[in-house]
Each structure stands twice: as structure tokens, then as C-alpha cells.
Amino acid sequence: MIPLSWYIGLSAVIFIIGLIGFLVRRNLIIMFMSIELMLNSINISLVAFSHYLQDIKGQIIVFFIITVAAAEAAIGLAILVALFRNKNSIHTDDIAEMKG
């Protein structure tokens, strides 16, 4: 049996990879993928907790998170398409109409 701490460690590592990806990368799609990575790392830890606590609630939360992430992806990509039509770029350095 794999101990709980391994799952939590894996989840923390993936979360941090996503976090660094979001902060370092400059392409909006890759930044968005980093957010998805963070959300999925949370799903791993929730499922692991749910199994070790012998409580179904954690797995139900995972379904909610997956659903919300799908809605978020739909809206985020729609906004991205609208931006790309006007700007012809999805690089964050090019998106600097407003500053200060």
C-alpha cells in the first residue's frame, strides 16, 4: 500500500510545477494549461484523502472541480479567441494596452 504522504507529495509537486509555469511562461495558452495542472494536482490530493479517510465526499468534490474547470476552459478560450482576433497574438508581452 502506497502511503498517503506520497500522494500528497506528488500533488504538491505538480501544484508547484503549475504555479511556476503560470508565473514564468509568457504564452497565454501555456499559462492556462498550468492552471489546469494546478487544479488536477488538487484532484489527486482530494482523491487520496478521500480514500484514506474512507469518505466519499472528496471524490464528489473532484467531479465538481472537473466540471468547473471545463466551464472555465470554455470561457477562457472564448476570451482568448476574441483577444487573438483583435491582437493577432497570445503573448503576454504584447497585451499591454493599459499600464500604471
Next chain:
Amino acid sequence: MNPLPFPDLMPFAPEIIMLSAATLLLMLELFVKNRTIISAICLAASMGVILILPQSQGITFNGMFINDGYSMYFKIIFIVGLVMTILISLKYIDRERPQRGEYYSLLLFATSGMMIMASSKDLVVLFLGLELMALSTYILAGIKPLNIKSNEAAIKYFMLGAFSSAFFLYGLALLYGLTGSTDIYQISERLRQTEPTLPLILSMIMIVVAFSFKIAAAPFHMWAPDVYEGSPTSVTAFMSVGPKAAGFAVIGRVFYVAFESIQSDWSIALIVIAVLTMAVGNILALCQRNIKRMLAYSSIAHAGYMLIGIIAGTSESLHSVLNYLLIYAFMNMGAFAIVILLEKGEDIEDYNGLARSHPIVAAIMLVFMFSLVGIPPTAGFVAKFNLFLAAINAGYLWLVIVAVIFSSISAFYYLRIVMNMYMRDNISETPEILLSPSLGIAIFVSLVMVVAIGIVPSLVVG
């Protein structure tokens, strides 16, 4: 196993009204081209919510949803914000983007999300309400698809909003692992029995970060000025009141109840954030040329003042935060209504000589600016006075002194607009004003409320 009994829907009735109105509008906008009818439906739904609110107290959905005095007060604030937004956007949004009705539907969906947030007794419900609110406001920020500033506002808001949601969820997952529950009251009970551990502190910090994004508190405020500037002004007005109040609603519920046992830890984290927020908001507002950006920094600063009330941790201070949010809703909505009234008025220079060309508009703006600074006899003074008094009673004198110093700095940038209006001459042509009846009503109501609460504080205090 017995099937679960059918849930008591009465505590959820306000949300049901709001959500059905929002869904109805989605379909109705296909056939009804008259915006006045659509906004009348929104106003009717808001009235329905207000009327049914007092009868809808209780806990439902297996203890996941609670409608108590606390959430009812917040719902009134959300409805005030919604009604004001609808009134000020009636003509404005037609000018900005004709032939689209989903604007009103999204406003109602966002408000439903906030109402669910304020009423959530369970962190999962809180998360769903938060996302319903956030996803709707992302679209509202980008409601002008051909305007590049609006696109940029939407993408920035979306990216950072989704990022902060991930933080909240990580905090939620850790809390679930620690306590085996997502119910806020059960978490509180189980945490009281154990010593604070590192994962608990980590989860608290994650949730502080997530909520700081939502209320635009420094150092997680960087999205706010860009989003406020790029969004249509009516949406900016909506965002500066509703989602901020919703953020405070969940901060109050989660920190006062779930994290009750580690109050000394989270109050330290919030003190740092509050001082930083007041400093960043007030100092960066000094060098803004665009009035929407300036109001964005001012709303950051106000979030800092309100955090003091949360930190103080007494029921008196929590009450003063609620009052502050209601008063802030009126004065901020009023200021944004004036910004909408002057079509070209996005630049602070555009206000030069306004007192000569439009003396009444200038005088009304003067009242709102005085109220935002906190000069008596306006409502802003009552709000700040009560908040600071509650914090002093709770023993946070030094924090109040810091807040008062920053508050006096804020007088500079608010009164600069007053100075531009009254003491400078207009170089270019006189600005046009676009008064519609609904906008007039919105300005009148907020003006009356700001002055009335300022003169008779007992209207809201107590």
C-alpha cells in the same frame, strides 16, 4: 437506506428567483428587443428577492446552505449593487454594445453566485458560488468583443481569477484532509480539538491568498486597475461593489468560523495585507490620470480599511464592515454613475471647469468625493468612524492610526477632482452629458442615501 427527504426550498428561494430570472432573460432576449422590458424584469426579480428575504431564514440542503442575518445583510448589499448597475447601464450599454441582452442575464447570474457565496455553510457550495460569480464577471469584463481594452481586461481578470481559484481549492483540499469535512462549522469544531499544525497554517495562507485576489488586496491587487479601466464603466461599477462584498462575506464566514482556533495566526497575515493594501491603494492612486484607474486604486484602499474590521475580530467590528460595504456601495455607484454621465469623462483633466458648465453635476460629484474621503456629514464619514471606533475598542489603536494617515493621503486624489471641477478652466469644449431617466434615478438615490446616512447614521448603524 431511506431516500433523503426533499429539501426545504424556502431558504434557497431568493437564489431560485434570481436564477430563474437570469435563465428566463437568456431566452427572452431572442424575442424581446426592448431593453427597458429586460431591465424591468431584472428589477422585478430584485424586488422579489428583497420581499422574500425576511421569510427565507433557515438551513437547507442537508446543512450545506444557510440563510441567516449575516447572509441576508450581504444579499441586500448585492441587490443594491445590482439595481444600481442596471439603472446606470440601461442607456450606456446600448451605446457601447447594441443588440445584446445577455449582459443583463450575466449580471443576474453573477449576483446569484454572490448570494450563494454569502449563504454557503459548506466550502464546496462556497466554491461553486464563487465560480458562478467569477465566470459571469469574466464575460462581463469582456462584453465588448471588438474593443481591445475590454479583451485585455477580460483575459487578465480570467487568468488571475482562475489562478486564485486554484489556491482556494488547494486550501480546501488540505482542510478536507485534516478534518475529513468540508462543512465550515464542523471544520471549526474539529480544529478546536487539535493543535495548529503546519498543513493547517498552509491551508489558511492559501485561502487568505485566494480571497485577497477576490477583494483586490495588495499584493494580489495587480489585476484590479487594468480590469477596472478596460471594462465598460457600468461593469466596473458592478465589480467594485458586488464581488468585493461577496469576498468579504466569505472572509467573514470562513475566518470567523472555520479558522476560529487559529485567529491569532490569520490576523497577523491579514494585518500585513491590510497595511500593504492601504499603502499601495492610496499611494498609487495619487499618480493616476484616468478616473476609472483612480477609482480602482481607491477601491483597493477601501478594501484595506475594511480588512481592519475583519482583523479586529469582534462582532461590533464585523457589523461596522457590513455597514461600510453598504455605504461604499452607494457612494461608489454614485461616483461611477457620474463617470458614465460624462461621456468623455475618463480622464481626470476632463473634469476641468465642470462646475461652470454643469454646476449640478459638479456639486453631486463633490458630495461623492467627500464621502469617499470620509468628510462629515456624508455617509463615508459614518462608515469610517464606526469601523475605526470598533477597531480601537478591540485594541488595534496603531492600526487605526496607520489607516487614518493613509486616509488623509487619500484626500489628495479625491479632492484633486473637486479642485479640477471648481478651480480650473476648461481648455477644450464643454463636456456633453447624457442624462437618461434611469441614470438620473440611480444618481438621485445614491445621493440621497449618502447624505441621509451621513446626517442620520442610525439608518444603517445598529
